[in-house]
Every structure is written in structure tokens, then in C-alpha cells.
Amino acid sequence: MLVHNKRQMNFQTDCAQMVKMVSNPTEWPAFAILLEEVEKCKRMFQAFSLSYIPKTKNTKADKLARSAQDQPHDVYYINSVPPASLPGPRSLG
Template identity: 85%
Template sequence: MQCMLAHNKRRMNFQTDCAQLVKMVSKPAEWPVFAILLEEVEKCRRMFQAFSLTHIPRKKNTKADKLARSARDQPHDVYYINSVPPVSLLEAI
């Protein structure tokens, strides 16, 4: 979220394969253990003109799952913000 805001992207639909994360963000009061983190998420969320967070099962997004797995196998941190993955990540698929 912070990265998108830093790139002046104010209308975002974030998708995750973590159903629990969607529940946490939509009903933070039910997750008191994560209150500090969820407050930070809410601060960022208010900076967007349009914001949504939706669950997408891994089985329905195999390309993203493969990209995530290949990124974890890299010996260094991978930061990727674009609609076209870099060649190094494409080769892993």
C-alpha cells in the first residue's frame, strides 16, 4: 500500500490469496492482537481515493503463485511493481 501511494497510485484493487487478511482488514475490531498493524493499514487506506482488497484463491491465479515462488527462491529481495514482470522472473515461469 505504501509503495503504491509513493508512486501516486490512488485508486487500487489489491488482491491476495490470504482470506484471513481480507477478514482482518474488513473487520479489524475482531482482531485485537493485530490492532497496531491494522491501524497502520487503515491510515494508508484513507489516503486512497478508491481502495479494495479482495481474495483470489491460488488455484485461480497460478501465474502469480509461480511468480511468488520464484521470488522467494531469489538470493536477494525482489521488488516488482508493474504490469509486465522483468525477464529474470519470466524465465522462472
Template identity: 75%
Template sequence: MVGEIVHVDNSTHLGPVPSGEWCQVDGAWKETECRAGLGWYNFDPESGSTLVGASNLRRRLSPLQTELETLIWAMQSMLVHNKQRMNFQTDCAQLVKMVSEPAEWPAFEILLEEMEKCRKMFQAFSITHIPRKKNTKADRLTQSARDQPHDVYNINSVPPASFPEPI
């Protein structure tokens, strides 16, 4: 469902999207590829600053696991950069449901426990489902990282035009 929101302070419930800073997340997973891509795009409308992250890793068991790992990495990165009030946005409706009802997803228990540890460190946290066409920046970072034949781990305040070609 587009526009589904989970707002969390010490409990999970539906609520309004907090205004201010947001971080879009996306994972890229293909059964025919050996690598999965992770990407996030953070924007602060108050300062106009951006922070981006792109990485790849060995393909996980499912696309949903990759989406959850991307969210956890983005959450950890925001906390490292002292960004404690965040609206995370994803085009994966299942990820929003997973965050709002973690007990319903026992196969992901270990990752959901890690996500919960991170969530508790935020002063304000929400996760919103957005249309895929509104998540293009994170999607491009994710696709570019996944397609690299070598390990990629990039966090930067300027989105890379593209990753360098291997020599």
C-alpha cells in the same frame, strides 16, 4: 468465501468490485524456511501496463502476518506510483476478513494501523478474495523471491523471467 469483497471509502462495507485497475497480492511462508516471500502483480486494463513487486524477508511469526505485510507493501507501492483507485485481490480469505473487521484481530494491531493509514490515502480501495488458481502471477513472484538465498527487493514494469542464480 470466494468473491467476498470489502470496498472502502471512509468506512468498510461490502460492495461491488470497482472496474479498472487491480493488484493481486500473495505471501509465501513455510515453517521450514528461514525466509518469507512477498509478491504483487498490478495490471491496468486501460493502458495494458503492468507493475510487479517481489521481495523476501526473514520469516514472520505466521503466514497471515506475511500476507498482511504483502498487502501493506503493495498499497505503499501503488501510492508511490500515484495509483489511487485500486482493487486489491488475494487468495487469503482471512486477509479479507482482517481488513473488514480489524478490531477482531488485536494481535495484528500495529500492522493494521499501518494498513489503515495507507487505505485512507486511496480515492477508492477494495479488497477481494479470489481463487488461488487466479492468483498465479503474484504467487510465482512470491515463491521465486522466497527461494532466493540472498536478499531480494524488486519493483519493475516487466515481470522477471526468474531471479539470477547466486554466483
């Protein structure tokens, strides 16, 4: 959204727990690192809100999410840590 110069955003989610976590991050110490990242992102916006919307009130997004889950796809994990060097070839002598 920031790339498109959208500085005032209301994000909606069907996860009530996420709204609670973002609203009261100190009550969720197990997620402190992740919630700090959310706070950094929130500060990039002039206005930011996150609100709960039940799946029953957002059938289009729910349908898209379900169809994405049904699609066959590969999952790739990209690690930020460089891989350890592979050992060179062994001599058979």
C-alpha cells in the same frame, strides 16, 4: 501506487484471513497496531478495496512468489533504534 498517482486501487491477496482482518479490524485485537497502519494507508486512496483471489486463479503471481522463495538471498534487518555505544579500548596496565 500513490507515487504513480494511482488513487483508486483494488488489491488482491491469496490470504483470506488478511481480507477478513482488514474488513473487520475490531475482531482482531491482537493485530490492532498493524491494522491501524492499514487504515492510515487506506485513507490515502480515493477508493480502496482488498479482495481474495485463490492461488489457483492467479497462477502468474503464485509462480513469481514461488520463484522468489527459491532464490538464494540474504536477509537484512535494519533497526530504527540506534545501537548502544561500544566501549572504548581498555588499558592493559
